[in-house]
Amino acid sequence: MSNTYREQGDTLEVIQITSKVLKKNQYCLKEEDLGKWVFNLKGLYYGFYDTRVECQDRVNQLMCD
Secondary structure, eight states: OOOOSSOTTOOOEEEEOOHHHHHHTTTTOOGGGTTOEEEEETTEEEEEESSHHHHHHHHHHHHHO
């Protein structure tokens, strides 16, 4: 049994919080999240970086674990 947070073959999508995403996810996002870059892990947003590069770097680190 593995104690990892992901399964082999998982990918993490990197997206930017737009007004459409913000409106769709009002229950978990705030106005100040607009424009931030995040990744989605099992339905939850993580990261909240200012740039796509920062977010992608973190995703790359996680996928190497």
